[in-house]
Every structure is written in C-alpha cells, then in structure tokens.
Amino acid sequence: MGNDSNSGRPITHQHDLAKLPRALAPLIERPQWAGNADGISYVLTEADPFGAIDLDHCRDPSTHSIDIWAQNFMQCAVTTYQEVTPSGSGVRIWGLADGDSLHRKFTLVIDGKEIAAELFRHTHKALTITGYKLDMIRALTNIDKVFGWALVWGERRKAAAAEQAVLAVGKGNGGGDGCGYSVEQIEQIVRAGAPAGVNRSDLFHTIVGHYTGCGWDAERIFEHLAQFPDGLGGRYLAEGRLSGEIVRSAGKFGAAVLPLFDGKGWSAGWEAKALQQSDLAPEPQPEQEPEGLEQDDAELDPDLVDDDDLDEEVPASRPNLPPLHAHGDPDPRPIKAWLIKHLIPAVGHGLLSGQWGAGKTFVVFDLAAALGTGQLFLGHTVKRQCGVLLIAAEGADEVRLRLDAVVREKCGNMARAPFRWYEAAPTLLHNKDAVPSLIAMAQQAEASLQDEFGLPLGLIMIDTIAACAGYGRSGEENDNAVGQALMNVLKAVAQAIGCFVLGVDHFGKDLLAGTRGAYSKESSGDVVLACLGNKELSGSVTNTRLAVRKHRGGRQGQEYPFTLRVVEAPEPDEDGEAITTMVVDWLPAGAPGAAQPPPDPWAAARRQDQRTAVLRLKRVLMAILAEQGVDLPIALDGPVVRMIDQKLVRKAFYVCTPADGTPEQQGRFRRQKFLAALDWAEQEQLIGAGEVNEVSYLWFVRPNGKQEEETD
Template sequence: MELHWHGEADPNADRAWLIRHLVFETGKGLVAGQWGAGKTFGVLDMSGSVMTGEPFAGRKVMRTGGVLFIAPEGAFEIPVRLRGVVEGKLRGASMARAAAGGSPIDPDNLPFVWIEECPPLTKAGSLDRLIATAKTAAAEMDRRFGVPIVLVVIDTVAAGAGFEDENSASETQKVMDAMGALSRETGAFVLGVDHFGKVSETGTRGSSAKEAAADVVLAMLATRSEAGEISNTRMAVRKVRGARSGYEIPYNLEVVTLGVDQDDEPVTTCIVTWQTQAEQAPQPTKAKERWPQSLRVFRTALSTVLIDDGKDAWPFGSEGPKVLAARVSALRDEFCRAYPVSGETAEKQADAKRKGFARALKAAMDRGLIATREIGGVDHVWQVPDGQE
C-alpha cells in the first residue's frame, strides 16, 4: 500500500471532478429514486454529457470520455432511450457546436457500450469477471474512439448485486466495496442506479450502509398521484462527499417521438430537460427536528411495518381516535433485519439487535414520536402525528 505524507501533496490542488461539484472523477455513487421518476433517463442524460462535454444539470463537465453501461435490468430499453438523447439533445448540440466552430460531435457514433448482465457482486469471483470485461471494453473504446471510459453505470444495483438479504449491512458493504474496486481498476466513476424503499422519505432501499459508503448520492424525486401521474420532478443532491449538498434541481421529462413502428404507431421515449433557473438552494435546518438521525433505522422499520402489518385501530375505545397501528413484535422483527451489528456469534449479534431495538423504542417514546398500547391482548405501536406529541 502506498504511503502519502502530509506536506508532499499540493495543498491547493482542487478535487478531481467528472462533473464539477456533483460527480467525482473516480469513486462510487448512487442515483436512487421512486419508480417513474426517470432514474435511467437521468443517468443516460449524464452519459450524453460526459461523452460530449455538454453541461449536465447546469454543471460543467470536467472530463470527457466513454461510458460502460451495465444493464441487468431493462436492457432492452437502452437503444431507444439512447436514441432519444441523441435526437432530443445531442444532434442539436452537434449542429450548434459546428456552427460555432467547436470540436465536432458525431451523434451517430458515440463512445457508449453496454452489457446486459452483471455477475452478482456479492459472490466470489464476480468482481474479477466484471473488471476483466470493463478492461476489454476500455481497450476497444480506446481503439475505436481514442478515449478512456470515464463513467460506469450499473442499472440497477439490486439486479446486479445478487443479494440474499438486501437489508444486510455486510452484503451491502460487499457491493459498495466492489463498486469502489471497479472504479480504481478502470479509473472511471462507478454509478449505481437504485430504487427507493416503500417510503421515499427513508431514502435508498435496503441497508443504510449503501448511502453511507457512497461518495455521491443523487435522488430522482417526484409527486405521484394514485393513478400514477407524475409531477414535481426534481433531482435532490443528497450527498457529495466534502462538497455542498442538500439542494434540488427541478427537471421535466419531455416526450420525444422517434418515428413510427410497423403498425404506424408513434415510437416515443423521454429525455430530461433541466430547469436550472428554478434550482432550489439548501434550506436551513428546521428549529425542531422530530426524528433524529440516530432513529433512522427505527423510523424506516416503523414506516415499513405500518404498510405491511398496519391496521386501523381504536386503542382508547370507539369514542377515541382511530390510528394506523402495527404489532410491536412485527416492528421488532423488521428493525432487527435492518439494524447492522457486529458480534463473534449469532447469539451475541441477536442480543445486540435486541438491545438496539429496546433503546430505539424507548427513545422514540420519550420524544413523543410513537405511542404503544395493548389491543386485544397484543402490544401495538403507532406513529404520533406532528403537533400531538
């Protein structure tokens, strides 16, 4: 391992960026979000930017090159969606650049390559296979285009990981470590596309170790009606290690018609159009934060169990208020599945999880965040609404 000494590095050297103040030149990150919010459209838009040097979400691209897209989920959509980026954005950018005397872009021959499978990253030997494939792609990218691969996308992490238990912190750490190793071996930034959990407020699905290990976390958010209609689309910059975060960049999903099919029906896809003039700055921290960071796992478990196990209940009789309550035992089980612990034996790990749940339950009750009561001989729990604690 190489030793780095203080005083020998340039103290004025800037961070190395792929996209200034948003994505590092190397490292690992996540683009997560709800279904229908345009996660893959967003990463394909980013791909178009790093291949051509066009700005991404109003940010300057600092390093251009090729893209390796690993698509174990939805690979059949890549050609038409990439064509949408070309016709909806890059062809016009190419014409504008040529008119201004800039370096040419060939929108019909981009440095973009994809594979339709991903060896399960939690399994032995998979990382070596993936690195070998990436190096083969990089050599051919250099031969064809004379550029390095600067961005590797895995869409989606869940499909490529091979999780036995997605809530396992150790399995999640294996996947994030594999993404980091792939970045080091290729010299590219590795970006995983991931889903949010059942409750969008709790962030990326699975173990909290996922976002904790990432250098960058971007979230594609939207408001979705019960009918599935999408509105208020925006990208939240949840985390950029060592840089500004906590703000949102609005965008629209614009429909692009690419032609007609054999039945003369229009072939359409979407592109992302960024509304950078409406970018929202970080909001000041509210004076009163009801749920502290230390209760994040507990809050996620509570939200999940209220969806899966919750039922309408009248804990104080028919004259009292109706609440959505779940069994405390179900909450305990969900919390223990998601709560990362270390221990030499399974018995010690189980004991640590039990104590962690007891502490979290007491802390939530002391803060007035939850209430508990025996209903029908079984202990139940529910969340106390704002203003009623």
C-alpha cells in the same frame, strides 16, 4: 491541585499547554515557571472530586481509528471531556466522581489484541493531561455511572475468558471429536461470535473443520455462517471474503473436492480443489498473554509519572502495507479530481436512486450525453470528458431507443456516441468472479472507446443494483453487512479502472429511509442522487426533480426540477405507428413549468429564532440518521423504523449552535434551544420520541401519519 511531594510543584511533561481546554481550569493551574512544557501531569488523590478511565491499546495512531470496545466506553461518557493519551494509542476519559475509592485494571484479549481498561476514583495516580481532545465537549460531568458500567463490563469479560480457558480449543485437524465443543456450543459461537479471550481465526478454522467432518461442502458452510452477520463469520462476510476463508480452512482438512457456488456466478461455476499445505500462506498468530489480570487497590506513590507511555508499545511495522503519506510531502496528484465539478468525483462509487416512475434511467442517459460531449450538467462543468459504460441488468430492450433519442435531442444527432453497453450482468454477491468480470468488461469497453474516440472510460452505470445483486436468502437485502459487501464490489471496480461507478437502485416503501434495503448502501457511497416526484393514485408522477441526497465533502440537499418530454423515433414500427420514448428537460428553479415543492413543515415556526433552531435540528437528524441510526420497533410488535440515540443528536446540535459567554452560559443557551426545538417538532408530529431498552431515541414521523407506498 496534585503536586510533587518534595517540591510542591506539578509534574510536567512535553505537551503543548495551549491545547488544554479551558474547561479543565478547575483541574489544573498553569504555573508561570512551566514555560513551554508540552503537557502537565495531575496526581489524583483520595480527596479529589475527579475521576479518570484509561483505555489502552484501543487507537491506531496512524489512522486515528478507535476499537469498538473503547467506543462503547466513550458513548457511556459522551457528556464529559475525553482525550488521546500521550502514546497516541489510548484514550482517557476525565470526569467528576463522588463514589467510593476505586482503582481497578482489567487486562483482556479482544479480537486477538491485548487491551486494558483502568479505573481511577479517589485514589493516588499521576496522569498526564494532553489536551488532545476527541470531541467538542469542554466540561467535566459526573461519571460514577460509567464506573459502575465499566466494573460490570470488566467482570463479565474476565468471567467469560476464564470459562473459555477450561474448554479444549481443538485436537488437531483430524482425529478425536474434532473441536472439543458440543454441538450446542458450536451453534452458539456461530450465532454470537468467538468468546472473549479466544483467538477468532483459530476458532473459525476449527468450526469449519467440524462442519467439513460432518460432510458439509463449502457452499453449505457459507450459507449457514452468512445467516449471522454478528456471529463468527461476520467480519469476513462484511469484508467480502467469507467464501475464500471457508475454502482455505476446509482445504487444510483434506477435502477432495469442495463445490462452491456452482451455477450462481456469471460463469458456469468453479471448483475449489483440496489445497496443499505448501500453497497456504501461514497466518501470523498473536502471542497469547495471561488474561483477566487485575491490579490490587494499592496506594500509589504520588511521585510516579504517568505510566501510559511505558505500558503502551509503539505498533511494529508490518509488510505489505499501503503507502503512508505525510502532510507537507511533495505530491504531484491534484488535491481534488472531479468528473463533474462539485458534484461527482473522478474516482469513487455511489447511487442514483429514486421512486418508481420518477425518470431514473432517463436521467442516466442525460448524464451520459453530458459526459460524452463535455456539456454542462445541472450547471456543473464536466472536468473529464469521457466515454460511458452501461451494464443493463434490466430494461435492456429500451437501451437503443433511449440512447438514440438523447443523442438526437442533446448531442446534435452525432453518428456515433462514446457510449458502450452490455445486456447481461454478473451476479455481484456470492460470486468470486464478480469484481474480475466487471473489471474485464470495463477494460474491454475502455479499449473500444480509446480506439474510436480517444476518450477514457469515466463512468460505469449498473441498472439496477437489485436486479444483479443475487441475494441468497430472504431478508438479505436488508442486511447491512450484505449491503456493504455489495457496495465494496462497486468500490473495487472504481479503484481498479480509475473511474466512477454509479449503481441505479429503487427507493423503498418508506421514502424517508431512501434507497431500498440496507442503509449501509447509502452510507458507503461517495455520492447519492435521488429522483423524486409526487406520485398520484393513477400512477402519474408530477413535480419530478433530481436531489443531491449525499455528497461526501460537499453541499447536499440541492434539488433540480425537470420534466420528461415525449419524443418520437425517426422510423415507425412494423404497423406504421410512432415509436416513442422520453428525454429529460431541466427547468430553472421557480420556472412556470416547474411544480413548486410543498411547503416545508419544519419551517412553519412563527419566530425566526425558533425556526432557525428547528431547521438546525432537522439538518442534524438527516445528517447522522443514515450512518449512526439503528432499526428498532417503536413498540412491542410495532413497526420497525430508523431511529437515533437522542444523546448523539443533542451532541451534534450543540456543535452546530453558536453561543457566547462563559462555558456555563453557552451550555445553558444550547440546552434551551435544543429542548425548545425538540418540543416543537414533537408537538407538530414531525418526530417521534421514545425509550427502547432504557435508551431515548428520536425518529422522523410523516405529517398526519401518511405513508406513501412505493412499488417497483
């Protein structure tokens, strides 16, 4: 092993040796004299079979979030050991290496921040092993391919930065040709984003100025930039502030009047007047450092300690940050606050989705009845008896009829129920007044509920999300950035009011994909409930049930069967005929009136061990498909399906599979179980497998290839 050239001892630092994984035993030895040393530095040499990759300034020590560029490295090396560096703001990848001697460092600027990627293979370098592992991998695998990929990545980044350095970034706000880019270059930047090494904020401001100089108003600029969620305005679009940034930048160019979104909001529209320079908060500009620096392949002194702690600076404190909490500090807040215990949190946002005709709105009214009276809901205790607000973007003419029915049938026919509703809704997207309008509506409803019943507003329901989204262009409903922006509106209202906001939405044609449109909607929600049923060609729906499709931090997958019972209003219509609607009657599982769900084809394996492995594979696929899957065509011009990288599935499957023995025996056992479950599921046509762009993917396939159509 590597050691001090004078004493022959390993170089040690203060990191807890007990945290080091056993899989690194071939790499280090724990000398008895090391005592309670907090870590150990290993000196790589030319004769070592080991290699390492350092990714500096990529991790936020407070939030533990890791930058996208570093995640790409980690994904390439997903099968080997990875850990946090001593500073806490970097990542180190360890592995085996057989290639030629290599010591390269790429110093670049990505998203306005200077980062570094340094590669070590068969070279002299002292590196600290911290043991602060980032995943469950406890073995070293060959990473020569990762080195090859990293070299190409670094050289391309350097070349792009050098090319942009010779371009004029701008000539001020007014004169000359405006921005120094050709029309072709501007459109490429709008579509693909800022080139490496270029300050994105400055470039955004410059290009908005170009369009303003061409006579475009802010609305036209927004519509153009919003078409490209991966382009220059993608980040602002995902955060719901693209329109504001456009107005801000355009204001600097002295536009007299910038009409924006006139008539598209809930109100009559607004105008953004030319902004004065004194009204604009100055944007902090990051220091521009030389880019593309490369360290020569020089032999390093083995006595040098790991310079990770010296290279990476502790992030400076910034003003206007949210409160920082520390473990062990006194905190009067409850550890978990519930609206309905173990089902819906007191504050949050989510969805109630479902097939057409499966009773979504009737379930909404049943939920409101339980919250207003404090009755159990699906056997769960109502922890916060409260009033309910419904924003009826569709079906407003049915609200009184259905509310009266559920009050008669479930609430003892009380004279007045703690329920308020609006029969109009603000447009949720492309409308700066969406959140303020919803908050004002909720505050008005809460004041009314407090005045009459002494109850807070605990639940806001928007029926339906699709009816009031206000999508601006074709295909926007399937845009994940737009879906996230939509859910951010619900989240902002929930946090401002201190309640739960539930959006009612439809399923799409592919029932396995869940809620219609962008999958980011379900990914964002704290809770996703789904009304399911078996729809016949005649339009009738049987086997209706409510499923807990997603529950952040709790159990999910439970199903609660119910039937819809027809009830009559006390008064007939003007022709003397009965006015009918329906209410929900919940059924115990297995009750005679409850239709039994069809057998699960995933549980059809004969052997118990095989059935266990197959069901584990199903759970893993369902758990990670929504958040980490991608939408890709199965074949050239084939249908687009939601699929997941097989490596991610394998990694998650291994984590869920208990195993005994040595690390090698554990790995072999898990690999056999995974491959056997994969083969069985593919033979039974439960999953599909294929390669797209040299990546192996898995996706769900319906038995016998049947696809159930869904209309709204």
